[in-house]
Amino acid sequence: MAAEKRLILALDVSGSAEAARWTRLLGGEIGVFKIGLELFISQGPKIIKEVRQAGAEAIFLDLKLHDIPATMRAAARQAADLGVDFLTCHCEQTDIFTGMDLAPTRLLGITVLTSLEDRDLERQGYSGDLSRPLALARRRAQLALEAGCQGIVCSGHEAGSMRRIMGPEALIVCPGIRLSQDGPDDQKRIATPGQALAAGASHLVVGRPILRARDPLAAARDFAKAMQAPAPLLATIC
Numbered sequence: 001m002a003a004e005k006r007l008i009l010a011l012d013v014s015g016s017a018e019a020a021r022w023t024r025l026l027g028g029e030i031g032v033f034k035i036g037l038e039l040f041i042s043q044g045p046k047i048i049k050e051v052r053q054a055g056a057e058a059i060f061l062d063l064k065l066h067d068i069p070a071t072m073r074a075a076a077r078q079a080a081d082l083g084v085d086f087l088t089c090h091c092e093q094t095d096i097f098t099g100m101d102l103a104p105t106r107l108l109g110i111t112v113l114t115s116l117e118d119r120d121l122e123r124q125g126y127s128g129d130l131s132r133p134l135a136l137a138r139r140r141a142q143l144a145l146e147a148g149c150q151g152i153v154c155s156g157h158e159a160g161s162m163r164r165i166m167g168p169e170a171l172i173v174c175p176g177i178r179l180s181q182d183g184p185d186d187q188k189r190i191a192t193p194g195q196a197l198a199a200g201a202s203h204l205v206v207g208r209p210i211l212r213a214r215d216p217l218a219a220a221r222d223f224a225k226a227m228q229a230p231a232p233l234l235a236t237i238c
């Protein structure tokens with residue numbers, strides 16, 4: 001698959017004009033544009049059409065649903081009816097989607113947020129093995145698999161393990177992606193494009209390293225290039 005089809009830009013902005021501007025600027029380098037909570041809450045469902053009209057080939061609606069079963073099912077149906085290509089929900093609840101057909105929208109389970117590490121999970125009450133992000137992510141990926149999700153979201157370091165659980169066809173989407181010169185921001189489990197792809201990721205999500213770059217187009221091209229380079233050539237940053 002071409003690098004631009006595997007690179008997902010996190011449109012973490014609040015304005016529709018700004019979102020359209022980023023999409024027009026980067027549409028040649030990036031195939032999938034991710035609309036997250038900030039943009040969706042500020043602009044509403046119309047933003048999906050606007051981003052598509054600005055040139056997005058595919059839309060990733062990152063709502064990270066987590067609620068009681070009836071609400072989750074109804075919300076997922078509404079999101080799929082908006083015509084998005086990808087939709088996220090937390091893995092803990094994926095079993096309620098068993099047998100539900102959202103096609104062509106593909107449902108991805110969030111395993112463990114890349115902003116969390118061991119001590120955060122301990123603070124949340126997880127103990128023993130499950131206070132380690134990898135072990136918890138494995139447990140949750142199993143739930144997503146059993147529910148028939150088309151993929152999961154995890155850190156680049158967990159991608160190999162997730163690939164073994166989910167199988168060769170699954171979408172393994174990794175945020176928290178950084179080149180060696182980038183800072184982590186609020187992410188804790190970061191990986192380079194090469195690390196994540198070598199481990200088995202199918203798609204990478206990048207936001208701030210492109211949106212806040214001095215030259216965003218060049219930064220997007222750097223990510224696309226790094227996604228084509230063989231993994232051993234890339235610097236290890238964590």
Ligand code: C5P
Nearest residue numbers: 010036112113114175176205206207208
């Ligand atoms: O700016 P940055 O590259 O860190 O952006 C990462 C994006 O990926 C954000 O939009 C965030 O909501 C999303 N994300 C994440 N961790 C997950 C799932 C999604 O960081 N587990």
